[in-house]
Amino acid sequence: MTHPIHPITTLGVDVGGTKIAYGVLRGETLLTKRSVPTPREGWHSVLDAIARVVEELRAEFPDEAAVGIGVPGPLNHDNTEVKFAPNIYGFQNVPLVAYLSEKLGQKVVLENDAKAAALAEDTLGAAREASSSVYITISTGIGSGIVLNGKVWRGFNGVAGEIGHIVALPGGPVAGSNVAGALEAVASGTAMARDATFAFGTPMTTAEVFDLAQLGDTKAEKIVQGALRYIGMAIADVQKFLDPEMFVLGGGVSEVGPYLLESVQRYADEYVSGFAQVQIRKALLGTDAGVIGAALAARS
Structure with missing residues (x-):
């Protein structure tokens, strides 16, 4: 189902642990996208950096209507504060909307970064024709x-x-949320690199273990396929519970290509066990999804 696109101009800011990406969305078109390093001196410095890039864009695009900001981590119940962002130094109990609304003198909309990317892929990306979708970022x-x-x-x-x-694995490795055996503790890019480093006895990246797996290295295959099985299992569970029309896979690990998508699809089909067909697609917007999604959130 194609969603109506407002022909207005909004700013999008995607805040990450290492960089702040920002840009301008007019209608369906991302007019510009830039980035600056994320400050490491606490949340005030990060919000001040956001204010500077927003003011930069406002000077160039005076017709902008609002700014949307995507931040990792859980938000409070009314999406005005960030409870904590695990990969951003000093980002706990941050009154983002109040601080930036006053500093900028305009409407500021806060959204979780994964939810912003989900909105982008559903509105302008891989799930544009779908009535419902679940976006999953693997990084x-x-x-x-x-x-x-x-x-x-x-x-x-x-x-x-x-x-x-x-x-996903009761009693398994502990994730950043302090949950033992959480999906990201056993199937994220970080988890695969950790397991490969232990198995091969030398530091390894996620890309390296995927390369070896695709070349037929049995040890690497076991690590990668074990992780992708967990992801397929989780997708099957969500399909049976929520029954969305489509799943969209994004994030850095998804850039591996067909090897990942085909493996996850195979495991999802195995675990859904005839309940419903699972439709999985690769994200289309890539690294632009966070900025586009934040700008779309500003139109809410």
Whole structure:
């Protein structure tokens, strides 16, 4: 189902642990995208950096209507504060909307970064024709967002879609959320690199273990396929529970290509066991999804 696109101009800011990406969305077109390093001196310095890049864009695009900001980590119930962002130094209990609204003198909309990317892929990306979709990003951790009829589903407490923190292996490795055996602790890029480093006895990256797996190295295959089985299992569980029309896989690990997508599809089909067909697609917007999604959130 194609969603209506407002022909207005909004700013999008995607805040990460190492960089702040920002850009301008007019209608369906991302006019510009830039980035600056994320400050490491605490949350005030990060918000001040956001204010500077927003002011930079406003000077160039005076017709902008609002700014949307995507940040990793859980938000409070009304999406005005960041409870904590695990990969950004000093980012705990941050009154982002109040601080930046006053500093900038305009409407500021806060969204979880994975939910923002989910909105982008549902509105302008791989799930554009779908009535409902679940976006899953596989990278340092595993995040996700649910979009139903063009709107992000947050749940009663605002934490719907935290698929990376569901328990996949009881008693397994501990994730950043302090959950033993969480999906991201056993299937993220970080988890695969950790297991490969231990198995091969030398530091290895996620890309290296995938390269070896695709070349037929049996040890690497066991590590990668074990992780992708967990992801396929989680997708099958969500399919049986929520029954979305489509799943979209994004994040750095998804760039591996057909090897990953085909493996996850195979495991999802195995575990869904005839309940419903699982449709999985690769994300289309790549690294632009966070900025585009934040800008789309500003139109809410």
